[in-house]
Amino acid sequence: MKRALVVVGAMAICACGAKAKTAKTTSEEPVDTAHDTSPSGGLITPTEKSAIDAPKAGWASVDAEGKQAIARFADAYLDYVQEARTTRQSARALLAIAATAGAKAWDATTKPKVGDLLYWQDATGSLAFLRVGSAPVDDGLTVVLASHDSALIRLTPNPIYERSGLALFDTSIMGTLHLESWLHTPLALSLYQAPNQKGEAIDIVLGDEPDEAVFTIPDLLPHLSRKVQKGKLIDSPERLDVVAGFTAKALRKTLKRHGLKNGDLSGLEATLVPAGAATYVGVDKGLIAGANHGSRAVPFAALHALLEGKASRSALVILMGRDQQSYFGPGPEAHISNLLPKAIETLAKRVDALRLRRIMARTHVLMFDHNKGVRNRGVALGTRRDDSGPSAFRRAIQIFKDANIGTQLLQTSGWSQAREVASLDIDAIALGLPISGIGKPYELFSTYDLFQARAACLAWVTQ
Numbered sequence: 001m002k003r004a005l006v007v008v009g010a011m012a013i014c015a016c017g018a019k020a021k022t023a024k025t026t027s028e029e030p031v032d033t034a035h036d037t038s039p040s041g042g043l044i045t046p047t048e049k050s051a052i053d054a055p056k057a058g059w060a061s062v063d064a065e066g067k068q069a070i071a072r073f074a075d076a077y078l079d080y081v082q083e084a085r086t087t088r089q090s091a092r093a094l095l096a097i098a099a100t101a102g103a104k105a106w107d108a109t110t111k112p113k114v115g116d117l118l119y120w121q122d123a124t125g126s127l128a129f130l131r132v133g134s135a136p137v138d139d140g141l142t143v144v145l146a147s148h149d150s151a152l153i154r155l156t157p158n159p160i161y162e163r164s165g166l167a168l169f170d171t172s173i174m175g176t177l178h179l180e181s182w183l184h185t186p187l188a189l190s191l192y193q194a195p196n197q198k199g200e201a202i203d204i205v206l207g208d209e210p211d212e213a214v215f216t217i218p219d220l221l222p223h224l225s226r227k228v229q230k231g232k233l234i235d236s237p238e239r240l241d242v243v244a245g246f247t248a249k250a251l252r253k254t255l256k257r258h259g260l261k262n263g264d265l266s267g268l269e270a271t272l273v274p275a276g277a278a279t280y281v282g283v284d285k286g287l288i289a290g291a292n293h294g295s296r297a298v299p300f301a302a303l304h305a306l307l308e309g310k311a312s313r314s315a316l317v318i319l320m321g322r323d324q325q326s327y328f329g330p331g332p333e334a335h336i337s338n339l340l341p342k343a344i345e346t347l348a349k350r351v352d353a354l355r356l357r358r359i360m361a362r363t364h365v366l367m368f369d370h371n372k373g374v375r376n377r378g379v380a381l382g383t384r385r386d387d388s389g390p391s392a393f394r395r396a397i398q399i400f401k402d403a404n405i406g407t408q409l410l411q412t413s414g415w416s417q418a419r420e421v422a423s424l425d426i427d428a429i430a431l432g433l434p435i436s437g438i439g440k441p442y443e444l445f446s447t448y449d450l451f452q453a454r455a456a457c458l459a460w461v462t463q
Contacts, residue, residue, distance in 0.1 A: 057406065058376035058448050059286055071285060073304075073454060074447040078278055078288065081296050085190050085205070085273040087125040087321045090148045090296060094303055094319070095119060098129060101307045106130060110346055117307070118346070120339070125149065125321025128339050129303060130346065131461070135312040137347040138355070140362030142313055142461050143340065144306075145332055145421070145428075147320040147368075148299040150292040151175025151439060153182065153240060155189075155270035160248050160263075167251045169215070169242040171272065179240060181440040186214040186275040187242065191260070193268045202259055202268065207275045214275045215242050242272060274441040286376070286447055293443040294435050297450055298368045298457075305457035315461035316343050332367065332421050340426075357425070364392065365421050365428040366460045368453075372432030375445060378406020378452040380432040392427035403459035406452045431456065 062070065080097070084090035095103075098119050104110075106118035112132045120128040127148070152174050159170040173179075188207035195201040207214040217240050245251045252263025260268070278290025299319045306317045318335050344359050345351055351359075373380025381396065400407045410432075421428035433453050435445040 057378070058446070059284075061406075062448065070447050070451045073451055074280075074285065074288060076304075077297070077300050077450060078280075078290075080300050081278045081290055081293070084148075084292070084296055086152065086192075086269070086271050087149050088192065088269065089190075090150075090299070091121060091125045091127055091321060094127060094148070094299060095121065097303060098307070103129065106346065112346060115310075120342075122321075126335065127319040127321065128343075129306055129317045129319075130343050131306050131309070131315045132347065133312050133314040135314070137314065137344055138359055138362070139313055140359055140364065141316050141340070141343060142311070142463060143316045143318065143336070143363060143365040144302045144457050144460060145318045145320070145335065145365055145367040146298040146302055148295050149175075149321050150295040151177050153177070153187075153242075153272040155265060155272070157266045159265055159270070160244070160251060162248050165246065166243055167245040167248045169244050169272075171240050171242060173240065176439055178437070178439040181437075182240065183217050183219045185216060185441050187216055187272045188275040189215060190271045190273050191258075191265075191268055200259075204258055205273075206254075206258065215244055215272065217242050281444060287444055288447060288450070289442045289444050291441055291443060293445050294433075294438045297435070297445065298433055298453055301450060301454035302368075302457045305454055306461055309458050309462040311462040313463070314343070314347055316340065317457075317461075333424065336365065336421050336424060336426065361425055363426055364395075364460075364463075365426055366396075366457070367421060367428050367430050369430040369432060372410060373408045373434040375434040375436060376448055377408045377434065378449060379456045380408040380410050380434060382410045382430055382432065392429065396429045399459050399463050400456060403455060405455045405459060406448070407456075 059067070080093050083093045098117065101117060103117040103119045106120040106128070110118060112118060112130075114132055114134045116132045118130040118132070120130075125148070153171050154174055156170045156172055161168055161170060186207070188205050190205045191202055193202040206212060245254075255263035255265065274291045278288060278293075281287035281289045302317045302319070306315055309315065316339070318339055320332065320335055340360060340363065341351075341356060344356060348355075348359075372382060379400075381400070397407070397409075433445065434449055435443055437443045
């Protein structure tokens with residue numbers, strides 16, 4: 001049974017970065033903290049509309065049947081995100097979902113037919129799923145691009161040491177985390193080692209079961225100077241060392257019982273994740289709290305949309321796994337440059353440079369770019385977050401309007417990764433999913449918004 005947390009007086013974060021007013025309520029509906037209006041949710045019938053008043057937004061616009069549909073999808077998402085603690089685990093879970101739907105491996109010898117679902121994976125955890133449509137490939141493809149990579153705390157290759165009467169894990173930070181939020185938080189240790197020549201593998205999580213001890217990061221270890229917390233709580237990510245016990249001998253003995261030779265952690269993928277399951281927040285199950293929603297919600301929604309949708313044009317879902325969100329890894333432009341031609345060559349017999357360029361120019365990309373917008377208002381469409389032409393932007397608005405999808409139109413500015421894709425002469429529309437607390441052990445977002453992300457992807461791949 002999944003636990004539910006109760007949050008009172010939640011603070012909404014506006015797209016411009018300012019804080020909205022704190023709202024308190026005792027009602028059974030999730031709190032509405034936004035001041036804009038949006039259409040009702042995709043595939044959900046509004047309970048009532050007024051010819052004078054603006055349409056209700058979020059859960060206020062959803063009837064009982066719609067709430068049941070949202071709850072079913074949210075339950076499935078919670079099952080997925082509990083398994084998807086790391087990028088590798090996320091890839092495994094998503095591939096399992098696709099395999100259940102009949103997906104087949106995508107390689108150079110593949111001769112697909114209409115309706116086939118193909119999948120591809122690389123060593124960094126990047127995934128691609130191709131649904132073959134009946135329309136000629138020269139009409140272009142519809143693409144959904146998102147990342148299922150996540151920031152994390154990883155153990156160093158030789159992490160165990162003793163100091164001040166404690167056995168500690170030395171850690172390194174990959175990606176961007178809100179470091180202070182990880183202090184005094186129950187943590188579990190995820191350990192993975194690929195199968196060896198004998199077929200033996202390690203794939204365990206320590207600290208997740210009720211009878212298992214957890215790990216934690218103290219705010220100040222006994223051996224640290226007073227100067228460490230002078231001015232700010234954490235002066236360096238190097239301070240995030242983890243308490244693992246009193247003695248290294250006892251720690252290595254425990255690790256050995258779980259199959260690690262001599263308790264040695266070198267050569268393993270050892271990652272610290274929040275202990276316990278992602279969970280509903282509030283008695284009405286309108287919110288979900290857990291780690292890494294910013295990189296898990298959209299990939300889950302996009303894959304389900306591809307599995308459910310049927311359209312004439314071929315559809316491609318690309319999920320980037322850049323291995324710890326390193327900026328020197330392949331970005332959106334590289335993924336599109338590599339995988340879109342691969343998909344086109346799979347669908348077409350002969351493709352020269354001119355034909356490839358024309359097909360790419362007729363391809364439309366929906367790219368999810370970080371968390372923008374106000375929670376419980378649906379997906380957020382920025383008016384200046386990409387380099388798409390006005391006609392492409394209007395087409396995206398019309399697609400979401402026709403599908404009755406909750407959409408926030410935001411006046412935004414600044415750099416966006418969608419511009420990297422636009423540099424390839426491809427229309428790229430940037431969309432955001434409102435998520436609070438990115439980089440914290442408990443990120444918070446609305447189940448209504450999750451369902452709208454699925455509806456947006458479904459409308460896009462079936463346009």
